[in-house]
Amino acid sequence: MTHTLDNTDRAILELLQKDCTLSVSEIGERVNLSSTPCWRRIQRLEQEGFVQRRVALLDPEKLNVGVTVFVAIKTNQHNEKWFKKFADVVSTIPQIVEFYRMSGENDYLLRVVVPxxxxxxxxxxxxIRDVELFDVSSSFAMEQLKYTTALPLDYA
Structure with a gap:
């Protein structure tokens, strides 16, 4: 059962999005809870799927993958067999870090990071070797003007 988020839950999620290495006591202090109730809330938020996982964000420049390419793909294959093969191929390419099925002119959008x-x-x-594609259009990002992994909590 998923609970409705209250202001304290939102505040905890906001803190976790900014820095998931904060201790429970630090988070509790910032949201005016003692450690045990704060820990219970965090556990509930994780169990209910609000927190999917905790990760470290790495510097793409230091890892020599500072070039971002957006790849728009069109296909004339709109069947489950083709999609499964395409998704399987995409999942094996580590340089593809995001994969979306789109509405509109393009069928899929990929975000690729490379040196x-x-x-x-x-x-x-x-x-193109592993999957039959109708059209592939690539755009290289010239400059990253905004990047965040933090989701807006106003609608939760």
């Missing part, structure tokens, strides 16, 4: 154009070309060649 350079040559590395992107290897990803592109692997995609």
């Amino acid at each position: 350079d154009i040559k590395a992107y070309d290897a990803v592109y060649r692997r995609l």
Whole structure:
């Protein structure tokens, strides 16, 4: 059973989105709870799926994957067998970090991170080798103006 979030739950989620390494006592202090009730709330938020996992965000430049490519894909194959193969191929390519099924002109959108154009070309060649695609259009991000993993909590 999923509970409705109250202001304290939202405050806890906001803190966890910014820094999941905060201790329970630090979070509790910031939301005016003692450690035990704060820990129970965090446990409930995790059990109910509000918190899917806790991760570290890495620096793409330091890891030599500072080039972001958005890849718009069109297909003339709209069947389960083709989609399963496409999804399986995408899941095996670590440079593809996001994968969306879209409405509108493009069927799918991928976000790819690589060190350079040559590395992107290897990803592109692997995609077209392993999956039949109708059209692939790639756009290289020139500058990242906003990036966050924090979700808005206003609607929760």
